[in-house]
Amino acid sequence: MSEAQETQGNGTYDVIVLGAGPVGQNVADRARAARLSVAVVERELVGGECSYWACVPSKALLRPVIAVADANRVEGARQAVTRQLDTDRVFARRNRYVTDWDDSGQARWVKSIGADLFRGHGRIDGPRRVTVTRDDGSQRILSARHAVAIATGSRPVLPDIPGIDEARPWTNRHGTDSSTVPVRLAIIGGGGVGVEMATLWQGLGSQTTLLSRRRLLPRMEPFAGELIERSLTEAGADVRIGVQVTALRRPERTSPVTLTLDDGSELEADEVMLATGRTPATDDIGLDTVGLTPGSWLDVDTTCLVKGVDGNWLYALGDVNHRALLTHQGKYQARTAGDAIGARAAGRPMDDAAWGDHATTADQHAVPQVFFTDPEAAAVGLTAEQASDAGHRIKTVDLDFNTAQGANLYADDYQGHARLVVDLDREILLGVTFVGPGISELLHSATIAVVGEVPLKRLRHAIACFPTVSEIWLFLLAAYQRD
Numbered sequence: 158m159s160e161a162q163e164t165q166g167n168g169t170y171d172v173i174v175l176g177a178g179p180v181g182q183n184v185a186d187r188a189r190a191a192r193l194s195v196a197v198v199e200r201e202l203v204g205g206e207c208s209y210w211a212c213v214p215s216k217a218l219l220r221p222v223i224a225v226a227d228a229n230r231v232e233g234a235r236q237a238v239t240r241q242l243d244t245d246r247v248f249a250r251r252n253r254y255v256t257d258w259d260d261s262g263q264a265r266w267v268k269s270i271g272a273d274l275f276r277g278h279g280r281i282d283g284p285r286r287v288t289v290t291r292d293d294g295s296q297r298i299l300s301a302r303h304a305v306a307i308a309t310g311s312r313p314v315l316p317d318i319p320g321i322d323e324a325r326p327w328t329n330r331h332g333t334d335s336s337t338v339p340v341r342l343a344i345i346g347g348g349g350v351g352v353e354m355a356t357l358w359q360g361l362g363s364q365t366t367l368l369s370r371r372r373l374l375p376r377m378e379p380f381a382g383e384l385i386e387r388s389l390t391e392a393g394a395d396v397r398i399g400v401q402v403t404a405l406r407r408p409e410r411t412s413p414v415t416l417t418l419d420d421g422s423e424l425e426a427d428e429v430m431l432a433t434g435r436t437p438a439t440d441d442i443g444l445d446t447v448g449l450t451p452g453s454w455l456d457v458d459t460t461c462l463v464k465g466v467d468g469n470w471l472y473a474l475g476d477v478n479h480r481a482l483l484t485h486q487g488k489y490q491a492r493t494a495g496d497a498i499g500a501r502a503a504g505r506p507m508d509d510a511a512w513g514d515h516a517t518t519a520d521q522h523a524v525p526q527v528f529f530t531d532p533e534a535a536a537v538g539l540t541a542e543q544a545s546d547a548g549h550r551i552k553t554v555d556l557d558f559n560t561a562q563g564a565n566l567y568a569d570d571y572q573g574h575a576r577l578v579v580d581l582d583r584e585i586l587l588g589v590t591f592v593g594p595g596i597s598e599l600l601h602s603a604t605i606a607v608v609g610e611v612p613l614k615r616l617r618h619a620i621a622c623f624p625t626v627s628e629i630w631l632f633l634l635a636a637y638q639r640d
């Protein structure tokens with residue numbers, strides 16, 4: 158990062174954005190599109206966790222693992238896969254996608270939209286004021302005419318396990334920036350990070366143990382975790398469900414880590430990775446100066462205004478509001494809030510009724526998510542359990558993918574499963590889950606159906622091409638009608 162990319166001095170702006178991850182960048186862009194002046198404050202790398210230690214590097218590393226798995230599912234192609242993955246080249250590919258952890262390209266982008274970038278730690282200092290403290294201790298004071306948008310993201314939760322400091326655990330940071338493959342890796346936590354990291358490191362050659370106190374991917378339909386568990390086990394990973402880690406030990410810096418489990422057994426690994434959830438990066442951003450609790454998730458309204466703060470000036474977007482810890486959902490909030498900030502600044506009325514321009518309605522009804530495991534798991538909307546708990550009268554339709562010829566042509570012996578959750582009163586879809594190889598690109602069709610509340614009677618006329626994996630739609634809808 159060069160000094161030239163950075164703005165000096167104090168200043169007054171229409172909008173101040175705290176955090177230049179994908180979410181901060183998007184709200185800045187939208188506010189600039191509304192012709193507002195914007196300051197962006199970033200203490201680490203412009204691009205955030207997503208670009209350098211989460212979505213981008215993890216997917217860059219996973220892709221070669223999945224590509225080989227895909228080839229192995231096709232007779233004739235399988236015979237061409239004759240060697241192990243070239244891990245040096247896999248890591249080099251990852252390094253290219255994270256631009257060697259150099260953010261100058263993204264910093265130039267901030268400049269290109271006409272926003273000013275301030276490097277340093279941002280803290281709110283009372284209404285509409287932000288101080289920026291640089292590494293050398295010097296400070297800038299910024300004021301906002303219209304809005305401060307908090308987009309400071311989240312950090313890994315460090316659970317209270319005795320010996321955790323001594324064990325020097327990996328988090329998503331080493332899990333995505335390491336260029337060495339541990340011989341034995343133990344991963345604690347069976348959510349999205351746990352299952353993707355287990356797929357990745359087992360695929361790169363680690364003997365991986367995944368330890369989960371609950372079923373895998375507990376927020377998805379149960380069959381998602383079950384299929385991934387089966388496939389990880391077939392790939393050679395040791396998946397243990399219903400276990401807790403009660404202590405960690407690494408007496409010497411170079412010695413292996415010993416994990417004690419709640420059944421009294423011990424497990425030795427060369428590295429241990431925490432995948433035990435996220436905590437908001439709001440502990441040191443001056444929330445107390447505006448009557449909020451440091452370290453808390455920020456409760457927001459549909460335009461992403463923080464509740465409990467007067468004056469319609471404080472917004473919270475992305476991971477910090479805990480609505481959906483996903484880049485695409487945070488960027489949606491950022492686009493919506495950026496437009497809302499522009500409208501409020503211009504004195505225009507809010508369009509914040511459900512599905513309006515200034516409403517983040519999809520956060521409640523249609524959050525799409527893909528886990529890039531093998532098989533992939535993708536879902537949008539409600540699971541059957543969530544829909545029932547919400548009081549909907551539902552019917553579920555379940556099918557294995559191998560009913561569709563497109564799936565069988567895609568992979569020999571295709572293993573995958575799909576579920577529709579149908580609202581019986583309105584005959585629309587409340588949720589859809591797909592698990593199987595190559596299904597991530599299928600999800601957007603389901604998202605459109607759920608967001609558009611497309612009646613099933615009409616959806617029948619949306620024809621999937623023969624012979625594609627999408628043909629599963631035809632069979633799911635036929636099964637619904639038949640019943």
Ligand SMILES: Cc1cc2nc3c(=O)[nH]c(=O)nc-3n(C[C@H](O)[C@H](O)[C@H](O)COP(=O)(O)OP(=O)(O)OC[C@H]3O[C@@H](n4cnc5c(N)ncnc54)[C@H](O)[C@@H]3O)c2cc1C
Pocket residue numbers: 175176177178179180181198199200201202203204205206207208210211212213215216277278279280308309310311329333350438441442474475476477481482483484485486487
């Ligand atoms: C391993 C892993 C894989 C993931 N994969 C996916 C995926 O495939 N798809 C997906 O949608 N989501 C994925 N996620 C989730 C995704 O990374 C987050 O939802 C996303 O990064 C949130 O974006 P954000 O802008 O809110 O926060 P961040 O990306 O965390 O950015 C916040 C920025 O704010 C800065 N900051 C923090 N405090 C301050 C301060 N006081 N002053 C100045 N700057 C500050 C930080 O340095 C950082 O740059 C993954 C997460 C993990 C851990």
Ligand SMILES: NC(=O)c1ccc[n+]([C@@H]2O[C@H](COP(=O)([O-])OP(=O)(O)OC[C@H]3O[C@@H](n4cnc5c(N)ncnc54)[C@H](O)[C@@H]3O)[C@@H](O)[C@H]2O)c1
Pocket residue numbers: 316317345346347348349350351353368369370371375401402432433434435481482483526527528529
């Ligand atoms: N492809 C993607 O979209 C993608 C990939 C990875 C992560 N993410 C997102 O990032 C966020 C963080 O993911 P995550 O997996 O860290 O969090 P998570 O909350 O999804 O899962 C954490 C898991 O760890 C378990 N856990 C917590 N404390 C534990 C302990 N002491 N011992 C054992 N297990 C413990 C929890 O029960 C939970 O199952 C999620 O919201 C996820 O959706 C998205």
